[in-house]
Every structure is written in structure tokens, then in C-alpha cells.
Amino acid sequence: MTQQSKIAFIKTQAEVAMTIPVTAINEHGEVLEKFVACERPLTIYLNWRPIVTLMTLGARPEALVLGYLKNQGFVSDLSQLKSVIVDWDTNSAAVITDEQTADIEQKLNEKTVTTGCGQGTVFGGFMEGVDDIVLPQPHLKQSTLYGLLNNINAYNETYKNAGAVHGCGLCEDDVIKAFVEDIGRHNAVDTLAGDMWLSEDIGANKIFYTTGRLTSEMVIKVAKMGIPVLLSRSGVTQMGLELAQKLGITMIARAKGRHFLVYNGADNIEFDAQQGAKS
Known part of the structure; x- marks a missing residue:
């Protein structure tokens, strides 16, 4: 799959604001103009099956969705991806792939609550292939x-x-x-x-x-x-x-x-x- 065709299956470049302006009062009773980070839910669907809802800032959501699915072991073949669509109106990200996903239910049933910020979850495919990883020795x-x-x-x-x-x-x-x-x-x-x-x-x-x-x-x-x-x-x-x-x-x-x-x-x-x- 060429670089151009890889980008083509990403149907959105869904940009959102990272911060919003607010007012706060300091210890002296002074009103200050400040910014707070935006936090928004993003529900990931894989072949129309809901996988997880992430609480995210929203920076580069298409890459976030693909990285999450790959790291959790739900997808592994870039050439089989058909589309990635992020819609902030519905706070959803839909990923369609031709890759075999028949074991989704089994992976979803094997989950562990993690120490992630807030509360995270890893699924049954998370540890797949870890024992086969061989890393170079850096200098x-x-x-x-x-x-x-x-x-x-x-x-x-x-x-x-x-x-x-x-x-x-x-x-x-x-x-x-x-x-x-x-x-x-x-x-x-x-x-x-x-x-x-x-x-x-x-x-x-x-x-x-x-x-x-x-x-x-x-x-x-x-x-x-x-x-x-x-x-x-x-x-x-x-x-x-x-x-x-x-x-x-x-x-x-x-x-x-x-x-x-x-x-x-x-x-x-x-x-x-x-x-x-x-x-």
C-alpha cells in the first residue's frame, strides 16, 4: 500500500480545540483569564462493534484510534484497513477493516483494569507477540x-x-x-x-x-x-x-x-x- 493510498482510507482530519478560555480567581481575590484543557469522550467502533470509550484531548484522533487498536491487538494489517472516520458531533471513531475480527468478543472478555490516567483497560490481545520482541542495544x-x-x-x-x-x-x-x-x-x-x-x-x-x-x-x-x-x-x-x-x-x-x-x-x-x- 502506497503512502497516498494509506492516507486515503483516513476520511477525516478531525481537528478540535485543545484548550478553552475560562476565568479563575486567585488567592488575592483577583479575576484572571486562564485556559483549561479540553476533555472529550471518543468511542471507538471496529467494524461497527463498540470497543472502548477513551477520554481524550482530541489531538490527531485518527492516529490515536489506529494506535490504540494496534497496541491492543485488535488490528495488525495496515493493508486491510478500509476507512477511519472520526465524528466529533457524535464523539465517535469508526474503523472498517477486511482483517479477520472474529475473536473480538473473546478479547473484550479478557480485560484488565490498569494504572492509566483516570482508569484504563487492556484487552486480551495486548500481550500478543511480546515474547517475540527483540530490541537492538542502543548507544x-x-x-x-x-x-x-x-x-x-x-x-x-x-x-x-x-x-x-x-x-x-x-x-x-x-x-x-x-x-x-x-x-x-x-x-x-x-x-x-x-x-x-x-x-x-x-x-x-x-x-x-x-x-x-x-x-x-x-x-x-x-x-x-x-x-x-x-x-x-x-x-x-x-x-x-x-x-x-x-x-x-x-x-x-x-x-x-x-x-x-x-x-x-x-x-x-x-x-x-x-x-x-x-x-
């Missing part, structure tokens, strides 16, 4: 990591205006190739997964950045994207760390400014800026 310089953390400050626009959102980025060395914000970190990672799937991009040369904590489901999603380095300004969970060790993901957390903690894969990092780290 990452400490100085490159500092450059990336500095460059990421130019993003997070919705967070700067309104707060209440997470951001995720696809990075190559210290360059941010793509960045998206959403109400929950899993929506953001699914959106980037959808983008990568549509463009048939590879993850071997990338670093995945997130503002959210590194839980088991975050590690699995990044591994499915083929990305060997996971970087967060937040912390890690025990299961997230165990999976990173099992899958060979270099896990770096509490990363902000010139501080970071390597929880797995320290041998893959060249500490070439240690004097700067002490300043």
Missing part, C-alpha cells in the same frame, strides 16, 4: 540526553497553557521528531504508535520520551513500537522495571534538567558529561 551519550531534555522544553504547549495533560515524544538523538499531548499518557503513546504505523517508521533508532510514569503497559507499548530507550520525567513501577529488564529496554526516569536515574541499561550510556552533571 546513548549523556551529553545527548542533556540536549534532548533541554530541547523538549520547547514543547508541552497545552501543558504550559492549561496543565492537566501528559506529553510524549519520538526522538532521534536530541531531536524531537514528533510530539503529542493528551489527557492520559497512554492516549499520547497510542497516537505516536499510530503515526509510526501509518508511516511504516522504525523504532530502532529512537528514544521515547514521556512525562508520565513508566508502568508495565507503557513499557509493553514502547516495546511493540520497537523502541529500545524509554525516558521519563516521572518514576517507575516494579512491574514496569521487571518488563524493561526482560525486554532489554534502557529505562531512564526522573529526568529533568541535568538529573536522571538509569534503572536499566546503564551499560548502554556513555557518561561523557559527568562534570556538568555535578554543577
